[in-house]
Amino acid sequence: MKINAVWFEGDCVKCAMCIEEASGAFDFVVEAGPQVKPDIDITSFTEEIKRAAGLCPTQCIKYNQ
Amino acid sequence: MLIVYTISDSNNGLTLQGKAIVKTEYGTGIISNFLKEEYQSMNSAMANAYMKTFPMEAEKKVSAGKRNPVLDIPEFNNTWNIYRETSLDIMKRYEYMAQCVDFTDKDTEAIRESKDILAPHLEAILDHIYWEKLINDPWLSKWFRDETGKISKEYVTIRRARQRRFILKILECKWDEEFWNFVRWVGAVHVPIFGFEDLYIPVRLNLALWGYIHQYLFNFLAEQLKDDPEKLRRITSAWTKLFWLIIDVYHIDYFAPWM
Numbered sequence: 492m493k494i495n496a497v498w499f500e501g502d503c504v505k506c507a508m509c510i511e512e513a514s515g516a517f518d519f520v521v522e523a524g525p526q527v528k529p530d531i532d533i534t535s536f537t538e539e540i541k542r543a544a545g546l547c548p549t550q551c552i553k554y555n556q
Numbered sequence: 557m558l559i560v561y562t563i564s565d566s567n568n569g570l571t572l573q574g575k576a577i578v579k580t581e582y583g584t585g586i587i588s589n590f591l592k593e594e595y596q597s598m599n600s601a602m603a604n605a606y607m608k609t610f611p612m613e614a615e616k617k618v619s620a621g622k623r624n625p626v627l628d629i630p631e632f633n634n635t636w637n638i639y640r641e642t643s644l645d646i647m648k649r650y651e652y653m654a655q656c657v658d659f660t661d662k663d664t665e666a667i668r669e670s671k672d673i674l675a676p677h678l679e680a681i682l683d684h685i686y687w688e689k690l691i692n693d694p695w696l697s698k699w700f701r702d703e704t705g706k707i708s709k710e711y712v713t714i715r716r717a718r719q720r721r722f723i724l725k726i727l728e729c730k731w732d733e734e735f736w737n738f739v740r741w742v743g744a745v746h747v748p749i750f751g752f753e754d755l756y757i758p759v760r761l762n763l764a765l766w767g768y769i770h771q772y773l774f775n776f777l778a779e780q781l782k783d784d785p786e787k788l789r790r791i792t793s794a795w796t797k798l799f800w801l802i803i804d805v806y807h808i809d810y811f812a813p814w815m
């Protein structure tokens with residue numbers, strides 16, 4: 492199933508692995524940490540986002556599908 | 557690695573200001589602007605370090621006056637080609653090492669088989685390695701402490717997460733170029749090649765940790781498979797071979813190519 496919304500929630504430790512796994516969907520902003528890129532078609536990054544969420548050490552990546 | 561320094565005068569040769577252009581097999585780069593004196597002292601520091609590493613270079617070169625005929629012998633020529641190709645091509649290196657340690661499709665199958673045993677305990681295994689072993693060891697723990705000497709929980713969490721990704725990648729059992737390049741990269745981040753310039757994890761610590769993980773995994777498998785010695789033999793034998801293959805590629809950037 493495709494992801495239609497993604498966001499960060501909780502205590503991110505800024506390991507930056509989510510950006511390595513889903514660079515199309517996420518950006519790393521110094522200080523703020525990972526952010527969802529604006530104006531992108533989230534659905535097209537479903538696989539990458541799921542992989543990033545599975546690797547996130549603090550389960551901060553939340554999504555709806 | 558060939559390093560050539562050249563001084564380029566910026567002002568009709570009247571100024572002492574210069575630039576060092578470093579040419580290596582990986583490319584050419586300008587390293588700094590500096591005064592001639594600095595260049596000379598850096599040059600001699602580099603030369604001293606080089607001479608310490610390769611003392612034979614200090615000896616007078618005397619031509620033997622004979623050509624070395626070793627490559628005329630087909631067996632040695634063949635060996636030279638293996639050496640050359642396995643140094644240049646990571647897949648050839650893997651293929652050669654795999655046949656040497658006798659790592660076959662049966663071993664891949666055994667590692668796949670072990671996934672069902674390991675995956676449910678992966679979090680516990682990682683917790684043990686990071687939250688018990690690494691942070692309590694007087695030397696290994698150094699890299700997990702903040703400036704005040706306290707264990708940085710956040711940093712341990714990050715390191716553990718990256719290690720988890722590495723193990724999951726191994727468990728995918730895809731021994732392709734991407735996998736071996738990843739293994740090489742993981743090793744390379746422990747020396748100042750990529751990543752942090754001041755980070756250097758001594759080889760003995762890598763070996764200590766590889767050795768510790770190896771025995772921990774084997775004791776764990778022995779416990780899980782105590783009723784099936786044949787399966788235990790199959791799986792531990794496959795993991796032993798894979799460990800050696802990974803340890804080789806992991807250390808590529810620790811050593812000069814001829815090592």
Ligand code: HEM
Nearest residue numbers: 696697699718719722742745746751752757761762765766
């Ligand atoms: C069994 C041997 C080892 C394995 C398999 C291993 C695995 C890894 C992995 C997977 C990464 C992250 C690579 C990435 O995702 O980009 C990493 C980085 C790192 N490891 Fe290890 N490691 C080993 C030995 C050690 C030892 C002995 C230490 C020190 C006690 C250490 C300290 C570090 C540090 C400080 C980094 C961060 C490097 C950076 O961010 O540039 N590792 N290691």
